[in-house]
Amino acid sequence: MVAGETLADMFRRLIANHGPITLQHYMGESNARYYAANDPLGSAGDFVTAPEISQMFGELIGVWLTDMWTRAGRPAGVRYVELGPGRGTLASDALRVMRRHGLEPPVHFVEGSAALRRLQASAVPGAHWHDDPGSLPDDGPVLLVGNEFLDALPVRQMVKTAQGWRERMVDWQDGRFLPVSGDRPMDAAVPPHWRDAPDQTVIESCPAAAAVVDEIARRLARHGGAGLLIDYGYTAAQTGSTLQAVRAHQKVDPFAAPGEADLTCLVDFAAAAEVATVAGARHLGTTGQGDFLRALGIQTRAAQLSNVAPPQSSAIRAAVHRLIDGDEMGELFKVMGLAAPGWPDGAAF
Numbered sequence: 093m094v095a096g097e098t099l100a101d102m103f104r105r106l107i108a109n110h111g112p113i114t115l116q117h118y119m120g121e122s123n124a125r126y127y128a129a130n131d132p133l134g135s136a137g138d139f140v141t142a143p144e145i146s147q148m149f150g151e152l153i154g155v156w157l158t159d160m161w162t163r164a165g166r167p168a169g170v171r172y173v174e175l176g177p178g179r180g181t182l183a184s185d186a187l188r189v190m191r192r193h194g195l196e197p198p199v200h201f202v203e204g205s206a207a208l209r210r211l212q213a214s215a216v217p218g219a220h221w222h223d224d225p226g227s228l229p230d231d232g233p234v235l236l237v238g239n240e241f242l243d244a245l246p247v248r249q250m251v252k253t254a255q256g257w258r259e260r261m262v263d264w265q266d267g268r269f270l271p272v273s274g275d276r277p278m279d280a281a282v283p284p285h286w287r288d289a290p291d292q293t294v295i296e297s298c299p300a301a302a303a304v305v306d307e308i309a310r311r312l313a314r315h316g317g318a319g320l321l322i323d324y325g326y327t328a329a330q331t332g333s334t335l336q337a338v339r340a341h342q343k344v345d346p347f348a349a350p351g352e353a354d355l356t357c358l359v360d361f362a363a364a365a366e367v368a369t370v371a372g373a374r375h376l377g378t379t380g381q382g383d384f385l386r387a388l389g390i391q392t393r394a395a396q397l398s399n400v401a402p403p404q405s406s407a408i409r410a411a412v413h414r415l416i417d418g419d420e421m422g423e424l425f426k427v428m429g430l431a432a433p434g435w436p437d438g439a440a441f
């Protein structure tokens with residue numbers, strides 16, 4: 093980076109000197125810049141996540157993790173690991189529930205943003221931080237969660253052209269960034285069943301998400317533990333670009349202002365489950381967020397909270413609706429459960 097240069101300036105300089113950059117590079121740098129400086133969460137920010145909607149979300153994750161640990165025989169030396177903890181809200185709600193059951197694990201966060209690390213430190217005093225999952229402790233069981241982490245990792249896209257498959261790149265033309273197809277033949281990088289797809293077909297993969305899932309699945313396989321990965325995504329292979337940008341709760345053009353909006357893609361849960369299984373973990377299942385939270389008793393918890401604070405009951409009802417209804421987060425958001433080979437089946441799968 094040249095001092096004082098915006099991310100858009102840097103991309104223009106790179107493109108002027110070396111030609112179009114890959115979409116993967118564009119998305120990775122954009123999100124690194126976006127999260128480094130901002131707290132994007134909540135109603136005053138760009139988007140609202142499930143733990144920020146209600147404490148019930150983190151509490152029920154805590155219930156699930158505690159249940160796994162208990163049925164695994166309450167092994168010693170377990171750690172709580174969270175990927176991309178945002179403001180630390182999910183962790184603080186989950187850890188509160190775990191404490192009530194005598195489970196007080198050391199806390200390890202994977203977080204790239206200095207701004208968010210500061211918020212996490214006040215929500216969860218005593219946490220340890222990691223830039224990526226590769227440096228997480230590797231000598232004991234883990235209870236892991238990641239909510240809306242994988243969707244922020246950069247994707248690679250291939251597009252079918254009349255000349256064959258090409259990587260999707262980002263160019264600067266006529267005063268704006270826009271996607272173009274690269275020059276290099278990429279047919280060998282495309283799975284055989286897509287090779288003869290019609291022209292303009294786009295396929296997406298997320299090497300960074302695969303690397304994260306592989307890393308955590310290996311730890312589960314070696315030392316025990318269980319985890320939940322929650323995100324919006326799909327469970328059967330599909331084509332088409334799912335790249336989107338959100339700013340101030342509105343969808344915006346992902347190429348308009350790199351580094352100033354959150355760029356996300358849908359998570360390919362079929363690919364994630366395959367990576368986890370190959371790495372030696374058990375895939376407990378992938379289910380809709382609505383079914384998952386219903387099975388763990390969100391309605392009962394909502395009734396308890398309403399009894400304690402009757403004036404809050406309509407807000408609590410609204411939060412339940414947002415978290416579990418099919419036309420809100422209930423179906424688009426998926427929960428994937430993973431565990432070590434010797435660990436029990438997960439509740440709700």
Ligand code: SAH
Binds near residue numbers: 133141144205224238
């Ligand atoms: N889990 C939180 C926040 C979701 S936003 C919630 O549900 O509210 C995505 C989170 O992942 C942020 O904390 C962001 O800083 C972090 N993050 C995104 N990309 C990352 C990367 N490549 N490495 C480490 N952390 C990353």
